[in-house]
């Protein structure tokens with residue numbers, strides 16, 4: 001049994017606190033939002049973000065970051081990516097050497113193009129940093145549906161520690177040393193999910209969706225491999241696995257936001273309607289900046305940026321993708337003379 005704190009009480013933090021408690025760990029949940037902590041203390045349920053999932057009475061809820069962090073073995077950082085740096089800065093004075101911080105959010109910082117684990121390492125040098133991601137919606141984890149994820153860290157012992165506290169008969173945790181590949185797969189898939197949602201909103205079919213998923217993972221892999229990630233990671237749970245779940249699921253926030261945009265909502269209207277964090281919108285600009293920096297073609301992500309930030313109709317973006325110059329599917333394959 002470990003002493004754990006979940007930093008961030010949105011739908012994902014709430015679902016993971018339940019997994020940790022089920023496994024016999026001591027669990028404290030922190031939120032910056034006083035009303036959220038009040039609601040969790042009174043109702044033992046996140047009625048807005050994870051309705052119907054009851055939390056045990058012996059989980060502690062607090063807005064006091066010092067209380068949440070002190071004496072814990074594992075700190076699960078579950079705030080949305082745009083708050084990762086500010087939250088890590090606030091955590092830094094209380095974190096001691098030997099504590100493990102597990103980043104479970106998905107994103108890339110827009111102005112620095114840093115991954116979330118890099119941000120946490122920069123802000124909290126005392127901690128050991130790990131990541132955990134994969135195809136996992138809070139709504140399904142919260143009701144105990146079988147789910148698989150990956151715990152990543154540079155050191156095997158750190159990844160295995162994360163595996164130990166989370167793994168159970170319905171939550172299977174693999175380990176990996178390819179933290180970069182995992183984080184790029186997890187954050188860039190959200191941008192492709194916006195495109196998949198737009199295709200749904202426009203009334204396009206399964207053929208279009210399959211094309212977006214397949215060409216989407218090609219784009220993500222091209223960039224990630226050039227940045228130093230491992231190709232196997234992109235064909236695993238945190239690459240294609242997470243892309244499939246987010247492009248297909250009724251629970252996906254990014255797909256839902258894209259669908260609304262495909263139906264004519266503006267980006268802002270769609271984000272307000274979804275009510276939970278739509279990470280793909282924040283990662284889209286970072287993705288295209290990385291594509292330029294590493295000189296990698298990312299046509300779907302390029303078009304998504306035009307739809308999000310230049311008011312381009314989603315239908316026009318799809319048409320442009322279909323009418324790009326003709327090319328081979330895999331340019332590395334050899335033809336007979």
Ligand SMILES: NC(=O)C1=CN([C@@H]2O[C@H](COP(=O)(O)OP(=O)(O)OC[C@H]3O[C@@H](n4cnc5c(N)ncnc54)[C@H](OP(=O)(O)O)[C@@H]3O)[C@@H](O)[C@H]2O)C=CC1
Nearest residue numbers: 009010011012013033079080081083105106137138276277
């Ligand atoms: N939901 C899921 O199924 C999964 C989510 N993730 C990732 O986890 C991360 C969190 O997502 P999710 O739990 O869905 O998000 P939610 O939108 O459900 O919750 C976001 C949380 O952040 C809080 N918040 C608001 N402002 C701040 C701030 N300044 N500092 C810190 N926290 C703040 C919110 O409070 P308030 O309610 O007041 O806005 C809320 O508690 C994302 O990166 C997401 O991609 C990963 C896997 C699965």
Ligand SMILES: O=C(CO)COP(=O)(O)O
Nearest residue numbers: 134135136246252253254
């Ligand atoms: O990353 C997630 C699930 O793996 C959450 O994002 P979506 O809700 O957009 O799928």
